[in-house]
Amino acid sequence: MSIGINGLGSYIDTSAVSSASGTDLSKKLQGAGTSESAAELKEVCREFESYFLEQMYKEMFKTIGASEEGDASMSSLVDYFKDGVVQKLAAQTTDQTGGPLAQQLYEQMKRNYGIVEES
Numbered sequence: 001m002s003i004g005i006n007g008l009g010s011y012i013d014t015s016a017v018s019s020a021s022g023t024d025l026s027k028k029l030q031g032a033g034t035s036e037s038a039a040e041l042k043e044v045c046r047e048f049e050s051y052f053l054e055q056m057y058k059e060m061f062k063t064i065g066a067s068e069e070g071d072a073s074m075s076s077l078v079d080y081f082k083d084g085v086v087q088k089l090a091a092q093t094t095d096q097t098g099g100p101l102a103q104q105l106y107e108q109m110k111r112n113y114g115i116v117e118e119s
Contacts, residue, residue, distance in 0.1 A: 041106060
């Protein structure tokens with residue numbers, strides 16, 4: 001069974017890519033096949049997995065009903081700090097699990113770009 005990604009564009013939230021971490025990640029991935037070493041490629045893949053988990057956690061938080069107590073300024077403050085906590089949680093999850101998605105991406109990109117690991 002094969003899964004095509006051509007029809008998935010309508011499901012992807014492109015507004016998230018304009019965030020700082022998404023923009024930085026995009027720039028790193030664009031140059032991954034040129035002069036980047038295997039270690040740098042591996043780090044980019046880990047950052048991508050962390051970013052992916054961050055987006056997943058944010059979507060999960062949207063399913064939780066917002067508290068109607070408090071004012072708008074307090075809600076903005078909570079949202080600001082929640083974003084930082086979600087970023088750290090995603091990074092820790094990637095570090096603790098060993099980055100299985102990152103490893104798969106790394107192996108695939110290494111084959112596609114012909115990158116050889118340095119010993």
